[in-house]
Amino acid sequence: MDATNSTFTLRGGRRADRGFVAADLHVAHGRIVAAPPLGAPEVDARGCLVLPGLVLGHTHLYSALSCGMPAPPERPCDFPDILRLVWWRLDRALDLELCETSAAVGAWLAVRCGVTTLVDHHASPAAIGGSLEAVTRGVERAGLRGVLCYEITDRNGPEGAAAGLAETDHFLTALRDGRHPLIRGLVGGHAPFTLGDDTLRAVADLCDKHDVGFHVHVSEDTTDDRRARADYGRSPLTRLDDAGLLRRGTIIGHGVHLSGFERSRLAERGVFVAHNPRSNQNNHVGYAVPGTQGPNVMLGTDGIGADLFAEGQAAFYAGRAHDRDFDAARVQQMLETSRRYAAERFGEPLLGTLEPGAPADVVVLDDRSPTPVTAGNWPWQFIFTQSASAVRDVYVAGRPRLLNRVAAPDVREAELLATARDAAPRLWARLEAIPPG
Ligand SMILES: [Zn+2]
Numbered sequence: 001m002d003a004t005n006s007t008f009t010l011r012g013g014r015r016a017d018r019g020f021v022a023a024d025l026h027v028a029h030g031r032i033v034a035a036p037p038l039g040a041p042e043v044d045a046r047g048c049l050v051l052p053g054l055v056l057g058h059t060h061l062y063s064a065l066s067c068g069m070p071a072p073p074e075r076p077c078d079f080p081d082i083l084r085l086v087w088w089r090l091d092r093a094l095d096l097e098l099c100e101t102s103a104a105v106g107a108w109l110a111v112r113c114g115v116t117t118l119v120d121h122h123a124s125p126a127a128i129g130g131s132l133e134a135v136t137r138g139v140e141r142a143g144l145r146g147v148l149c150y151e152i153t154d155r156n157g158p159e160g161a162a163a164g165l166a167e168t169d170h171f172l173t174a175l176r177d178g179r180h181p182l183i184r185g186l187v188g189g190h191a192p193f194t195l196g197d198d199t200l201r202a203v204a205d206l207c208d209k210h211d212v213g214f215h216v217h218v219s220e221d222t223t224d225d226r227r228a229r230a231d232y233g234r235s236p237l238t239r240l241d242d243a244g245l246l247r248r249g250t251i252i253g254h255g256v257h258l259s260g261f262e263r264s265r266l267a268e269r270g271v272f273v274a275h276n277p278r279s280n281q282n283n284h285v286g287y288a289v290p291g292t293q294g295p296n297v298m299l300g301t302d303g304i305g306a307d308l309f310a311e312g313q314a315a316f317y318a319g320r321a322h323d324r325d326f327d328a329a330r331v332q333q334m335l336e337t338s339r340r341y342a343a344e345r346f347g348e349p350l351l352g353t354l355e356p357g358a359p360a361d362v363v364v365l366d367d368r369s370p371t372p373v374t375a376g377n378w379p380w381q382f383i384f385t386q387s388a389s390a391v392r393d394v395y396v397a398g399r400p401r402l403l404n405r406v407a408a409p410d411v412r413e414a415e416l417l418a419t420a421r422d423a424a425p426r427l428w429a430r431l432e433a434i435p436p437g
Helices: 079-093 096-112 131-142 157-177 197-210 222-232 236-242 260-269 277-282 308-322 328-345 378-384 413-432
Strands: 008-011 025-028 031-033 042-044 048-052 054-059 115-120 145-148 183-185 187-189 214-218 251-254 272-275 297-299 362-366 391-396 399-403
Touching: 054 096, 054 251, 054 272, 054 297, 054 328, 079 413, 096 115, 096 131, 096 391, 096 399, 096 413, 115 131, 115 328, 115 391, 131 145, 131 157, 131 183, 145 328, 157 183, 157 187, 157 197, 187 197, 197 214, 197 236, 214 236, 222 236, 236 260, 272 328, 277 308, 297 308, 297 328, 308 328, 308 378, 328 378
Parallel strands: 008 042, 054 115, 115 145, 145 183, 187 214, 214 251, 251 272, 272 297
Antiparallel strands: 008 025, 025 031, 048 362, 362 391, 391 399
């Protein structure tokens, strides 16, 4: 079967939607169908586990070339230091070519982890215009779905904010032509503590104009809350609510330090929250209790790769450390919520399921569990016996992206990895020339 074929039968896989009992899965023209398509090729999935593709609820593809970068010029003492000394130098070092390479390799490594949709939060202050087009090219090369945005912020002055707004407007307008069926857009913002009221109003106008939600970090660290109350006399979440930004499709990244009242507001407004436990641990910012953040908690990696098996396991152990009753099923709920978010953005209610009519976003795993996998024990199997290294095949809208662990030819995987390895030292050299923000 070649990479352009989106009609096939997956033979004998143990389907998650059938309680991990063996059942064929039929795909015709990119969608799951009930009956076998005539003369379609078959893929042997006997003994394998068949799941709907994973959805990564919050990431930063721009950080895909960061691993191994030079140490910051001084030791970060707190979260604002981490931003100032590390991430706000890395993102300023990106040019458009680096944005595309970073997006392509990050998106491709996500596919290798079984991700079929990712929600990205992009920043490249020295190369804003055209950056979302560059990220789109990268994501389309990997061939998965992307929900993209630019992190609008006032941290680079009024010109930087205006450029972020203009890039977003241009990108969302361009998406209307339908030439990017696997790409959707949001309005993005860095975080309330780098967004003044005028810019927030302009952000809300863009959300209205394009009828999309807002993707923003909120209360990742105590800084966001402290600065909002000092400068605006309100909490960061209240500022967003007052601006009309807690709306359909909005994603709050982190929400570690939200008050009980703010958490209840999340539920009332129906917004989504991205839980990123590894990032929160890495940045020493505290623990976001997922059980208190309303019904729409997704799982993100915040740019620490795209391995949702590892992230789900981290979420489980962090949850257990905080609450002995934290249940493995909660991790599955987060993954399901991420799928529901993708289904809403793509206007495909069945996306993220294996039901007839659903777009065929499908992952095949080798079954490495030493015990029988069942519907009842899957949440625990996911934590204790599964890993991204078991991902064998990945299909997006029926197109094979990974077959028997081999990349689809159009990915040009060897060339992509070689380009990324050449690009990374160039990025790091540019970064070293940038003083702390
Ligand atoms: Zn983030």
